[in-house]
Amino acid sequence: MAQRFIPLLFGLILIAGFASAQTIFRNEAFGFEGERPAEWREKKQAFSKEGIKGTTVAFALPKVYSELEKTSISNVISITALKGDSIQSVEKLKAFEFARIKNIMHEKKGMKCEFGEAYVIESEMNGLVYKAMTVFVFQNGFGYVLTFNATPGTFEKNLPKFNAFLGKLEFPASLI
Template sequence: MKKTLLLLTLLVFLSTTNGQEQYLNKDFGFEAVIPKEWSVYKETPAPTSNYMIIAWGMPKLYSEMEKEEIENSVSITCIKSPNIKDAEDLAEKDYKRVSGFAQKIHRQKADSSEILAYYTSSIIKMKSYVTKQYFIHRNGIGYIINFTATPGTFTTNQPKFEEFFKTVKIE
């Protein structure tokens, strides 16, 4: 009993000192480790839905290029649909969705041998964005893991996003 309590205390301490929190979504079968300094932006909708998104805001940083403080976002979108066959299909449907409201969009496949990934540049409401996206399809669920930034903040926060991505586990 004392060993179990000591181990539990140690795990809580390590979790706290690492400045991270575990996010678990049983309805869509995934989990991730979230840095405590990230804030939850939105989580939708109810568990009975075939769609959900959770988005986090990274700490703001000043961009010399944009001459303002920028809050980059990280999100995980999950879609249960018999109309999505695989990760390529999921990526194409997402590209068409974004193309519907972006004034300009360009997509380039990222070097990733195991997981389908793209870099997307877009202009939305006269602002430029760069997005790194991972597309995964498992057990009838499509997962889109996004990092969106401005051109002036992308290279600063992309390594933090990649560290986050390594913690994402999908059943």
């Protein structure tokens, strides 16, 4: 009888392992690497503008239902890495990002964060309201804008995933 349950137990362990599978990502050009759940969809985009080179890696999280918005929503976590003569400190990095989003930003509140300077930002775009947590890091000559973008109804649900993601993000000098 016990022998019949061993394949079942093995199968459940295997499924649990796949469900918690992590994917390693790395960007050697901009010196960052980390881990993300395998089910997060990834999109990359490089850009160059006004003497600043950059890349954005965005991860779409699985949909969660929002009671407030009465629909299922996929939040996004992104890393934007920037390099340029005009971004040489965390203050200049923040000024660059806040200038970029000034037309949609309604409110920003500074907060403590172990990963860098952080803000909760409320914005509106195309009639939709968003709530984001943005963390600014300047390290190894690069500026990093780490953002979790959600709706007011999904922000608290996925914020722990963003914090866990930040805990697995590294900026090793050896990549540069």
